[in-house]
Amino acid sequence: MKIERVGFVFLLAAAILWLTPMAFVVLTALRAQRxxxxxxxxxxxxxxxxxxxxxxxxxxxxxxxxxxxxxxxxLKVPLGILISSLAAYALxxxxxxxNWLVFAALLLGLAIPVHVTLLPxxxxxxxxxxxxxxxxxxxxxTALGLPFQTLVLVGFFRIIPKELFEAAxxxxxxxxxxxxxxAMPLARPAWITLAIIDIVGTWNxxxxxxxxxxxxxxxxxxxxxxxxxxxxxxRYTIVMAAIxxxxxxxxxxxxxxxxxLSTEMSAGALKE
Amino acid sequence: MRRPKETATAWLxxxxxxxxxxxxxxxxxLASLAISFTNWDGISPRWEFTGLDNYRHIFFDDPQSLRAVxxxxxxxxxxxxxxxxxxxxxxxxxxSSMRGRTLFRxxxxxxxxxxxxxxxLIWAWMYNPQFGIVNVTLRALGLEDWTHAWLSEFETAFPxxxxxxxxxxxxxxxxxxxxxxxxxxxxxxxxxxLDGAGWFRRFIHITLPWLKETHIVVLSLAAxxxxxxxxxxxxxxxxxPGRSTHVLSTWMYFNLFQYRQAGLGSAxxxxxxxxxxxxxxxxxxxxxxxxxx
Numbered sequence: 001m002k003i004e005r006v007g008f009v010f011l012l013a014a015a016i017l018w019l020t021p022m023a024f025v026v027l028t029a030l031r032a033q034r035x036x037x038x039x040x041x042x043x044x045x046x047x048x049x050x051x052x053x054x055x056x057x058x059x060x061x062x063x064x065x066x067x068x069x070x071x072x073x074x075l076k077v078p079l080g081i082l083i084s085s086l087a088a089y090a091l092x093x094x095x096x097x098x099n100w101l102v103f104a105a106l107l108l109g110l111a112i113p114v115h116v117t118l119l120p121x122x123x124x125x126x127x128x129x130x131x132x133x134x135x136x137x138x139x140x141x142t143a144l145g146l147p148f149q150t151l152v153l154v155g156f157f158r159i160i161p162k163e164l165f166e167a168a169x170x171x172x173x174x175x176x177x178x179x180x181x182x183a184m185p186l187a188r189p190a191w192i193t194l195a196i197i198d199i200v201g202t203w204n205x206x207x208x209x210x211x212x213x214x215x216x217x218x219x220x221x222x223x224x225x226x227x228x229x230x231x232x233x234x235r236y237t238i239v240m241a242a243i244x245x246x247x248x249x250x251x252x253x254x255x256x257x258x259x260x261l262s263t264e265m266s267a268g269a270l271k272e
Numbered sequence: 273m274r275r276p277k278e279t280a281t282a283w284l285x286x287x288x289x290x291x292x293x294x295x296x297x298x299x300x301x302l303a304s305l306a307i308s309f310t311n312w313d314g315i316s317p318r319w320e321f322t323g324l325d326n327y328r329h330i331f332f333d334d335p336q337s338l339r340a341v342x343x344x345x346x347x348x349x350x351x352x353x354x355x356x357x358x359x360x361x362x363x364x365x366x367x368s369s370m371r372g373r374t375l376f377r378x379x380x381x382x383x384x385x386x387x388x389x390x391x392x393l394i395w396a397w398m399y400n401p402q403f404g405i406v407n408v409t410l411r412a413l414g415l416e417d418w419t420h421a422w423l424s425e426f427e428t429a430f431p432x433x434x435x436x437x438x439x440x441x442x443x444x445x446x447x448x449x450x451x452x453x454x455x456x457x458x459x460x461x462x463x464x465x466l467d468g469a470g471w472f473r474r475f476i477h478i479t480l481p482w483l484k485e486t487h488i489v490v491l492s493l494a495a496x497x498x499x500x501x502x503x504x505x506x507x508x509x510x511x512x513p514g515r516s517t518h519v520l521s522t523w524m525y526f527n528l529f530q531y532r533q534a535g536l537g538s539a540x541x542x543x544x545x546x547x548x549x550x551x552x553x554x555x556x557x558x559x560x561x562x563x564x565x
Contacts, residue, residue, distance in 0.1 A: 003471060004370070007370075008370060010365065011365050014380075015379045018379050018439070020405065021405075024398070024405055025394050025397065028397065040403065040408055041405055041408055083288045083292060084289060086288060086289065087286050087288070090283075090285035091286075094281065095282075096278070096279040097279070106293075107559060109293065110552060110555075110559075111496065111549045111556065112297060112301055112545065113541075115500065115521055115524055115541045115544055116300070116301050116304050116542060117300035117301055117304065118300075118528065119307065119314065119528050119534055119538065120299070120300035120307070121300045124296075124299070124300065139296045140296050142292050143292045143295075146289055146292060150289060151559060155562070175278075179285070203387065204386070204387035204388065206387070207502050207503065207521075210525075211525075211529065222389045222503075225393065226389055229389075229392070229507055233396075240397065246387060246389075247386050247387065250385050251382070258378075
């Protein structure tokens with residue numbers, strides 16, 4: 001059909017436009033600074049090289065940034081899923097007074113922007129002796145992810161057939177066992193999706209880290225990348241290499257787990 | 273049937289979440305509300321209760337704050353409508369068994385997963401006055417007069433950040449719309465086609481109404497997101513040139529942590545909260561309805 005061909009051409013044009021920034025980042029990152037300056041971004045003079053990546057890794061202290069961000073993710077993501085799934089299990093399967101109040105608080109939490117917590121949070125963490133340390137990011141990150149993760153999981157725990165829990169009751173299983181052996185395995189696609197969203201979100205987070213982390217030792221990837229905006233801004237080829245180093249892990253996670261993210265489930269999860 | 277044991281267990285399961293939520297979200301939020309009624313600087317032990325002065329200051333006295341408010345209104349309008357509309361168009365085109373469908377989807381969605389600092393640096397390079405693609409392309413087309421130092425001129429800096437936000441923000445609505453479109457029964461279209469309805473009428477009378485829930489999600493989330501826009505402005509223009517590109521979140525950050533205006537900064541934060549609550553209500557109502565429905 002004709003209209004479909006028009007649609008395809010339109011999509012192709014839009015896709016090229018969308019890819020242009022990324023394409024030029026890659027192209028610039030592979031060339032020598034003097035070639036880019038002499039010949040311009042469109043030229044291909046000079047040879048392509050990988051040395052910019054080595055330089056960017058070294059001057060950006062990416063070894064340190066990567067280990068900090070990775071450690072943060074390893075601690076924060078499982079903790080967040082554990083805490084929110086426990087709460088979600090109670091909300092979805094147990095009857096208790098004030099259920100509605102907890103639910104309302106979580107809904108409110110969806111609308112609370114992190115900004116409003118920053119100053120008291122910084123003061124609180126200082127009083128707790130956690131200031132300027134990687135660990136200080138874990139409680140606020142967990143708190144911020146909590147409302148969304150809990151609400152999504154409540155939705156998934158609710159659709160588990162009651163009979164499964166009743167069968168476990170007949171076997172005399174305690175709530176903990178029902179949560180761990182019945183609910184969590186059945187809701188696996190849901191919490192895996194949440195974990196992936198959380199990994200990418202934690203890797204990318206800037207504002208809270210900017211406020212709470214000062215020491216270079218504990219900087220996360222976005223903070224480290226920010227330095228390329230100031231200090232090294234005129235070393236274009238190095239900056240572009242640094243960008244690619246910083247985004248490579250998120251792209252890799254996205255590609256590796258695409259089946260979890262591109263199914264209807266992920267959009268459904270975001271709706272809940 | 274409410275057994276006491278079950279109630280105790282329920283609270284046990286809820287306790288870690290409630291503890292974290294209360295201490296690191298609810299408490300700081302209320303503390304900043306209290307600070308917003310004072311003239312505290314954020315460090316010294318001295319402060320006075322000033323009532324609603326900070327709020328009046330934002331909207332009536334201070335041109336800088338008002339500028340941030342106005343910028344944020346523009347930012348919200350543009351970053352809600354353009355990516356949503358654009359995402360809907362792309363999703364509609366992609367909702368077929370076309371070749372390269374997955375690849376197209378990945379291309380448009382890709383910018384949404386990148387760290388915003390990286391997005392800012394990518395576009396700073398695009399906008400580079402000497403070597404950036406935008407100016408190089410304009411020069412190559414003989415449009416020398418149209419070139420600008422995009423991020424450092426007063427007229428162009430803010431629109432330039434908006435273009436970046438659109439590039440970054442289109443993928444997510446597109447994905448949500450794609451999921452929404454897949455929920456529309458094919459028979460609807462087939463029946464309309466038999467009645468002789470063209471693609472445009474099918475789009476208006478079937479597609480748009482069926483996507484009602486998706487519209488709510490897309491628009492609410494985008495509006496919420498637009499109030500939280502910090503990273504792009506901070507990393508691209510740092511609020512400059514002058515203080516012309518501040519939005520509420522960056523202006524809040526500068527007041528809280530650089531100008532030592534904790535009272536005013538907290539009031540700006542609460543303006544963000546109130547607007548954020550207002551735009552999220554349709555979304556929250558939908559989530560709440562699903563729970564009972």
